[in-house]
Amino acid sequence: MKKMLLVLLAVAMLFAFAACGQEEAPVDEAPEVQEEVSGEEEVAEEGITMENIKVGFMFIGSEADQGYSYAHIQGVKEMQAALGLTDDQIICKYDIEENSSCDTACRELVEAGCNIIFGNSFGFEDYMLEVAKEYPEVDFCHFTGYQAAGSGLDNFHNCFGHIYQARYLSGIVAGMLTESNTIGYVTAMPFAECISGYTAFYLGAKSVNPDVKMNVSYTNTWSDATLEGQVAQALIDSGCDVLGMHADTTSAMSTCAANGVKGIGYNADMTLAVPEACAASVVWDWAPCYITMVEGVVNGEEIALDWAGNLEDGMVDLTINDALVSQEIKDAVAAAREAIISGETKVFDTSTFTVEGAELTDDDASGLVFDGAFNESFNVSAPAFSYIVDGITVLE
Numbered sequence: 001m002k003k004m005l006l007v008l009l010a011v012a013m014l015f016a017f018a019a020c021g022q023e024e025a026p027v028d029e030a031p032e033v034q035e036e037v038s039g040e041e042e043v044a045e046e047g048i049t050m051e052n053i054k055v056g057f058m059f060i061g062s063e064a065d066q067g068y069s070y071a072h073i074q075g076v077k078e079m080q081a082a083l084g085l086t087d088d089q090i091i092c093k094y095d096i097e098e099n100s101s102c103d104t105a106c107r108e109l110v111e112a113g114c115n116i117i118f119g120n121s122f123g124f125e126d127y128m129l130e131v132a133k134e135y136p137e138v139d140f141c142h143f144t145g146y147q148a149a150g151s152g153l154d155n156f157h158n159c160f161g162h163i164y165q166a167r168y169l170s171g172i173v174a175g176m177l178t179e180s181n182t183i184g185y186v187t188a189m190p191f192a193e194c195i196s197g198y199t200a201f202y203l204g205a206k207s208v209n210p211d212v213k214m215n216v217s218y219t220n221t222w223s224d225a226t227l228e229g230q231v232a233q234a235l236i237d238s239g240c241d242v243l244g245m246h247a248d249t250t251s252a253m254s255t256c257a258a259n260g261v262k263g264i265g266y267n268a269d270m271t272l273a274v275p276e277a278c279a280a281s282v283v284w285d286w287a288p289c290y291i292t293m294v295e296g297v298v299n300g301e302e303i304a305l306d307w308a309g310n311l312e313d314g315m316v317d318l319t320i321n322d323a324l325v326s327q328e329i330k331d332a333v334a335a336a337r338e339a340i341i342s343g344e345t346k347v348f349d350t351s352t353f354t355v356e357g358a359e360l361t362d363d364d365a366s367g368l369v370f371d372g373a374f375n376e377s378f379n380v381s382a383p384a385f386s387y388i389v390d391g392i393t394v395l396e
Contacts, residue, residue, distance in 0.1 A: 048115050050083060050298050055090050056109030058102065060121035061223055061248055062094040067267040068223065068248040069094070072120045072143075074268070075286025082291055098123025098222075106131045110138055116297050118159075118290070119143065121222060122193070125158075132156040139303060141293050144193055148305040158306050159289050160193075162376065164200035164383055165311040165340050166282045167244070168347045169318045169333050170264045171204020173280045174242040175212050176329045177262050178205075184240030185216045186231045186252045194218075194246050196385035200347050201244045201264075202392055207352070208332055215240055217395045223248035229255045236261055238395065242279075253278045262324060269319045279324040283317050285309075312341045348374030353389040360387065 057076060061069035073092075080090060091112050093105045102124045109117050110131065116139040119128050125145035132140040132155055141157045142148070148158040174183045183205055185198040202214045215238050217231045228247045232255035235243060244264045245252040250273045256263035257277035265271070265281035288309050296303040309315020318337075320330055339345035350360045350372055360369050365387075368375045374385055388394060 047300075048298055050085070053085070053089060053116070053294065053298055054112065054114045055085070055294060056112065056114035056117040057090070057092045058096045058105050058109070058117070058119040058121075058124060059092065059094050060096060060098070060124075065223065065225075065249045066270070066273050067250060067265075069120065071267040071284045072286050075284070075290055078285075078287035079290035079294065082287065083294060096121075096124070100127070102127040103131065106140075110135050114138065116141065116294060118293075122189070122191070123222070129153075129156055139293070139297055141289075141303075141307075151305075154302070154305075156305070157293070157303055159293070159308070161284065161289075161308050161315040162310040162383070163282065163284070163316045164196050164347050164376075164385075166316040166318045167197050167200040168204035168207075168340065169311075169336055170244060170280050170282050171201040171206075172208050172333050172336055173318075173320070173325060173329055174201065174244060174262075174264055175205030175207070175209035176332065177279060177325075178209065178212060178242045180239055180241045181209065181211045181213060182239045183212060183214045183242045183244065184232075184235030184238070185214060185244045185246070186219065186228055186235065187216060187246040188219055188222050188248075190218055190220075192384050192386040195388070196348075196383040197246050198244065199353075199385060199387070199389055199392070202389065203347065203349075203352055204336070206391065207336070212391070214392050215395050216392055219247060225249040225251040228252050232256065232263075233259070234395070244282075250274055271319065271321045275321065275323065277324075279321050281319045283319055285314055285317065288313060288315055311337065346373035346376070348376060348383075348385055350374060353391070355387045355389055357390065 059069040059072060063070045063073050091109060096102050096105050098121055106128055118141045120143045122144045125142050125147055128140045128142050129147060132153055136155050139155045141159050144160050145158045148156050187194045187198055198216055205212045215235055217235055219227045219231050228249055228251040232243055232252040236259045242262045243252060243256055245266050250270050253263045253265050253270050253274040257274050262279045263277050265278045267284060269281045269283055270278045293303060350369055362369050376383055
């Protein structure tokens with residue numbers, strides 16, 4: 001028995017020495033490891049290509065909002081199809097709040113190997129800007145902000161579009177639909193982005209209905225379905241029979257439906273969600289921006305610090321619900337569209353409105369007015385208009 005134990009012990013020791021010998025084998029005897037290393041070196045030498053680029057996204061919401069983030073996500077899908085990117089080249093983070101969680105999400109996307117990162121909410125800007133300073137090799141694209149041009153960074157960009165052009169068209173619909181001559185507007189923040197939007201909406205309405213007035217109420221948040229519904233209800237109770245909106249969800253349109261009034265949706269075609277009340281929708285096609293930015297990184301091109309699309313290139317547009325809008329209104333919208341694209345109509349034409357009873361001048365607007373119209377290209381990613389024009393009442 002002892003002899004048998006000694007034999008077994010000797011065999012076990014032989015196996016142990018063999019295993020140790022395998023662990024200490026040279027790297028060139030491990031072909032799988034060699035192949036992985038050589039692949040990484042090939043990518044490094046090749047640089048960023050359409051086959052290896054990674055693109056990161058931070059959304060304040062998700063497709064469930066059927067509005068702002070939904071529209072962005074549709075743009076991502078269009079971009080992916082157009083550029084032929086695989087699913088593992090795209091990393092998305094949803095329901096990111098405008099606080100330190102944005103910083104965390106941004107850094108996680110960097111660590112995941114993203115070469116370009118997009119953030120779709122105004123409050124993401126400060127966090128993205130700080131991370132961009134630490135990672136100059138990564139491009140960061142922020143939607144609706146304003147700090148890129150003065151940041152001193154060439155890897156931080158602001159992206160938006162001339163949404164006020166489509167809002168002007170939607171105002172024509174509202175101005176011709178209203179029976180009370182009082183329209184309303186649910187909006188998010190008292191910022192130039194929002195103010196320029198509801199001003200364009202009002203000026204569009206006024207262009208076809210000189211007697212129209214407008215009440216505006218802020219939610220003071222970009223996305224809160226409950227609050228958006230409450231504000232919409234308060235505007236309806238104040239006498240508004242057509243509502244425009246700058247909010248992330250369909251809640252304002254649902255409130256319109258519940259009260260038997262008409263509404264103008266935003267971000268995506270909200271007719272699909274509320275067909276009985278949504279007469280038209282101011283919509284975004286974010287795909288052109290995503291495609292331009294990603295192609296710029298792959299091609300090694302200099303990407304604009306401020307990037308904006310417009311009505312002519314389809315970045316912004318207006319969808320119309322044929323069941324609620326007459327041919328007369330559609331014809332008026334079509335004519336205005338052509339006039340804006342041709343340059344005949346300037347949305348912020350200073351001769352069409354007053355502020356506290358007077359027209360704006362260069363002196364009033366610090367050089368932002370020229371040729372009788374507000375300088376719509378002063379900030380190419382988002383207009384800087386922040387005046388409350390006569391005819392608009394901001395409700396507390």
